[in-house]
Amino acid sequence: MQISRDDLLGSYRKMRTIREFEERVHKEFATGKIPGFVHLYAGEEASAVGVCQQLNGVDYIASTHRGHGHSIAKGCDVIGMMQEIYGRRGGLCKGKGGSMHIADISVGMLGANGIVGGGPPLACGAALSAKLRKTGGVAVAFFGDGAFNQGTTLESMNFASVYQLPVYFVLEDNGYAESTASSWSIGGHNPVRRAEGFGIPGEHVDGHDFFAVYRAAADAVTRLRAGEGPQFLHVSFTRYYGHFEGDAMTYRPPGEVTEERQYLDPLKFFRARVVGAALLENSALDAIDTEVGTLIDRAVATALAAPPPAAEDLLTDVYKSY
Amino acid sequence: MSKKSFRQALNEAMRQEMERDPMVIAFGEDIAGGMGAKGVQDAWGDVLGASKGLLPEFGRNRIFDTPISESAFVGAASGAAVTGMRPIAQVMFVDFFGVCGDQIINQMAKFRYMFGGKATTPVVIRTLFGAGVRAASQHSQCLYPIFTHVPGLKVAIPSSPYEAKGLMIQSIRDDDPVIFFEHKAMYDDTEEVPDEPYTIPFGKARTVREGADATIVAIGRMVQYASQAAAALDADGIRCSIIDPRTTSPLDTDAILASVRKTGRLIVVDEASPRCGMAADISALVAQNAFRELRAPIRMVTPPHTPVPFAAELEDLYVPSPAKIQAAIAETVRYH
Numbered sequence: 001m002q003i004s005r006d007d008l009l010g011s012y013r014k015m016r017t018i019r020e021f022e023e024r025v026h027k028e029f030a031t032g033k034i035p036g037f038v039h040l041y042a043g044e045e046a047s048a049v050g051v052c053q054q055l056n057g058v059d060y061i062a063s064t065h066r067g068h069g070h071s072i073a074k075g076c077d078v079i080g081m082m083q084e085i086y087g088r089r090g091g092l093c094k095g096k097g098g099s100m101h102i103a104d105i106s107v108g109m110l111g112a113n114g115i116v117g118g119g120p121p122l123a124c125g126a127a128l129s130a131k132l133r134k135t136g137g138v139a140v141a142f143f144g145d146g147a148f149n150q151g152t153t154l155e156s157m158n159f160a161s162v163y164q165l166p167v168y169f170v171l172e173d174n175g176y177a178e179s180t181a182s183s184w185s186i187g188g189h190n191p192v193r194r195a196e197g198f199g200i201p202g203e204h205v206d207g208h209d210f211f212a213v214y215r216a217a218a219d220a221v222t223r224l225r226a227g228e229g230p231q232f233l234h235v236s237f238t239r240y241y242g243h244f245e246g247d248a249m250t251y252r253p254p255g256e257v258t259e260e261r262q263y264l265d266p267l268k269f270f271r272a273r274v275v276g277a278a279l280l281e282n283s284a285l286d287a288i289d290t291e292v293g294t295l296i297d298r299a300v301a302t303a304l305a306a307p308p309p310a311a312e313d314l315l316t317d318v319y320k321s322y
Numbered sequence: 323m324s325k326k327s328f329r330q331a332l333n334e335a336m337r338q339e340m341e342r343d344p345m346v347i348a349f350g351e352d353i354a355g356g357m358g359a360k361g362v363q364d365a366w367g368d369v370l371g372a373s374k375g376l377l378p379e380f381g382r383n384r385i386f387d388t389p390i391s392e393s394a395f396v397g398a399a400s401g402a403a404v405t406g407m408r409p410i411a412q413v414m415f416v417d418f419f420g421v422c423g424d425q426i427i428n429q430m431a432k433f434r435y436m437f438g439g440k441a442t443t444p445v446v447i448r449t450l451f452g453a454g455v456r457a458a459s460q461h462s463q464c465l466y467p468i469f470t471h472v473p474g475l476k477v478a479i480p481s482s483p484y485e486a487k488g489l490m491i492q493s494i495r496d497d498d499p500v501i502f503f504e505h506k507a508m509y510d511d512t513e514e515v516p517d518e519p520y521t522i523p524f525g526k527a528r529t530v531r532e533g534a535d536a537t538i539v540a541i542g543r544m545v546q547y548a549s550q551a552a553a554a555l556d557a558d559g560i561r562c563s564i565i566d567p568r569t570t571s572p573l574d575t576d577a578i579l580a581s582v583r584k585t586g587r588l589i590v591v592d593e594a595s596p597r598c599g600m601a602a603d604i605s606a607l608v609a610q611n612a613f614r615e616l617r618a619p620i621r622m623v624t625p626p627h628t629p630v631p632f633a634a635e636l637e638d639l640y641v642p643s644p645a646k647i648q649a650a651i652a653e654t655v656r657y658h
Contacts, residue, residue, distance in 0.1 A: 060405060094438035101436040105404055111437065115428050121394045122429065125401020132347065132383055133406060155394035162389055317439035318473050320497035322572050
């Protein structure tokens, strides 16, 4: 399929932004200045970006605890995100949510989610709302291989099927539900067939391959917008870091991540493909790398210098009125 | 103004709000009551008939049955609400909240705070509660203390048909998530209810009656029982105030404290389990803020700390009766 130059450049910029953001959060977390839990998306960039490139302002996504990539792909402000992760007043959620609750409903991002399987019902609601309000919008439920065994996800697949809602169920299978292997924990071992059991068509793609995700998502979103009911995608890849920062990952075989980084890096794949096919030049990609590096530097510097929330912020934003 | 049942009051509130605002939709378990079956499409109109007639009037885009998937449809209500709609989701009995607790406790309740004030989630969850119809342990609980405990939720518990209509309309128009409790044994109660729409503000208690000797705070169906007890005590010259908080979140602490400061005595009557419930909460409020004004120990009249039993003889012992309330008031007033 043809992808425009602008779309290719935009996609690469987003994937590079996610990678730089996550690598930098990994480094900064080790300094002890980032509080709480963070779950990094490095290695999974092609999924969030390949899907979100098909979306626009009337579309919504529901995310997971590993939500930085989805947030960036859907258009959340990167400096606001970094401040949020540091717990700053200027953060996207005023420092009240943190890494696991980054959200910006104004750009269609319904929230990272601290509860495994929390998002799919919300995506159903956003899709229901889009359908009833006739906005033409669709909703994407990103969820992991752990959430694929949650009742909420299975209920949501049935719910979306019954009402033929424009929901894209995107199973991001990074091989591990926390520390438990997805090859062991998904009964039936065939997610696409499971989706088909709900009457939801789907396919499986290699999540290291941006073009595979992009093509599958483009087809699915076209069907969603045509009113053909919910769609399903099983994306496989491996995460570069632990379940959370600080996870020693002794459940993984030695060398797994090193090999993934060397041979299965979605950014390296992308560059080789577009340069090899003479769609983009190395210089254009290098320029994006530099710009993104500067942006992330600025995000971290801003976050480090930013003030924390004020004491009075503790009591605000619980209710609209009370 | 005409006599309406609790059921009719709710029906009228939902119908008038659905007419007023096209963003108001209603869905849940059997709320149409027959969709997809071969008979009448709104055969039930809700398990106790509160939404009967709304499906033919508003059509399947505005009111529809759901699969019995509480997590999916309660979560979908939140997702629809944060994207611009005003859903009423019906979880048939509050006992079923156990299967969708996450979507209520961790999702809708917390969006606004977690997202730094940038989310508005105008959801109403309607649910039946309460004992007295021999429905046993899994269909008779109150559970509103659990929701009251969760910041971000509002909790409304109407005590009569008039209250039901006004509080329901307020719930639908409110911009925060509201859990709306309907006592299943009150559905056939009737009283004068205005035909036109009206709201009852949250956090403003109703003074059911005023008297100088004791303050009774009663919730939901217990307002009726407390009224019967207070009426019986009139003959003995004991004059009681009765306060119906209407909402446990927000709670009108000012009204409760002001009344206790006048009477010096507090009896809290609650149908919920006694531990960590509203009776304990209101007792603590008064003990902490009106200690010097108290002339007798605070009394809590609640069921025992047991599940709700099935057999009529046991259930009748379980629910606080007007006689038990009357005895508790009399003892409190005579204490010295």
